[in-house]
Amino acid sequence: MADRARHIALVTTTRADWGILKPLACALRDDAGIHLSIIAGGAHLSAAHGATVSEIETAGFEVAFRVPMPLNDDTPRGAGHALGTACAGFADAFAELAPDMAVVLGDRFEILGAATAALMARVPLAHLHGGEASEGQIDEQVRHAVTKMAHLHFPAAQAYADRIISMGEDPARVFAVGSLAVETIRNEAVLEWAPIARELGMDPARGVLAVTYHPVTLADDHGVGPVLALGEALALFPDMQLVITGVNADPGSSAVAQGMQRLAKAHGTNARGRAVLVPSLGHARYLALVKAAAAVVGNSSSGIIEAPALGTPTVNIGPRQDGRLRAPSVIDCAQTPNAIAGALTQALSPAMQAHAARCATPYAGDNTCAQIVDALKSVPLEGLLIKRMHERSVDDMRANVSAVELVR
Incomplete structure (x- = not known):
């Protein structure tokens, strides 16, 4: 057994x-x-979301099991049915593959x-990526639920490790x-x-903004109203080209x-003010866009971590990203045209451009992939399934709450 x-x-x-998991x-x-x-599974198998399973195969990997999910109904009922289908599909995958361990992000x-x-x-x-916060969406509850079901945790910052503990x-x-x-x-x-x-029909010599906006799943309108505000704000910057990426398969996404x-x-x-909407750039091309862009505009976690x-x-x-650690180059703003335009003016200023080029990120690690592997x-697998509540003294818990509050 030890040699297996x-x-x-x-x-x-x-x-x-997949873009994050590929090096792992x-x-x-x-x-x-x-x-x-x-x-x-999920959006990887959906033509409407770019059928991105091809990116996995193009990278030289064989997909051992596919878990299709119905993603054409973005109502709460539809999302609930998709979740049930996902659970059944992954149950089939684990029964057939019988892995020693599963890794999720x-x-x-x-x-x-x-x-x-x-x-x-x-x-x-x-x-x-457990222990994080994103208070404007249901992902907040999902993330912590998965934490309580998980047996090993690989958070992206010490503050998040403290929260998990x-x-x-x-x-x-x-x-x-x-x-x-x-x-x-x-x-x-x-x-x-x-x-x-040039492939997208854009001028590489002109300035470009990466626009990434996804549903705010705990908002009554799922974030539709702010899209109008975003459009009004972007109209004030006619010299900037816009690359708009596809929307996540979330409730309210349509x-x-x-x-x-x-x-x-x-x-x-x-x-x-030429714009192009791309359902999926692929991770490598998206990073090229973000690096070349004068700013990332929207509510995606990529603006918090990758940018x-x-x-x-x-x-x-x-x-949508409330509660996450931020680098100094992240400018938070309200969902109004004036607020967005003001934040974008600040982002495009020479001072912020220079600051962003040299500021540190709170998500840097040391040999991240090697540590996970x-x-x-x-x-040891023996006994790993047994989870005991790690009891802490009241003083320790209070001290940790104070430390975790610094994340906000």
């Missing part, structure tokens, strides 16, 4: 999480002590389905490793923007997507 390679199932459901997948595949199986509702299926299949769960998790199972996305940016060359711009399509069409008719690591300012609109290989 440990079987790790890596779960991915979107273009965004490469390291696991190339390690003689690991047998890797990739389970792909983040906080999307599909990941809750994977975690629940792993729990019922008695498959130990390793969770990346404050939730009763064993400190010996919590590894503050930093963000894989930040490590990838530091270790790998980012693609040149010019050929990508209305937000329609709003972004109207925004792209309105700005695309103006030769001085500062690439030296690009971020205009973060509204409450080492833990996945070396943590």
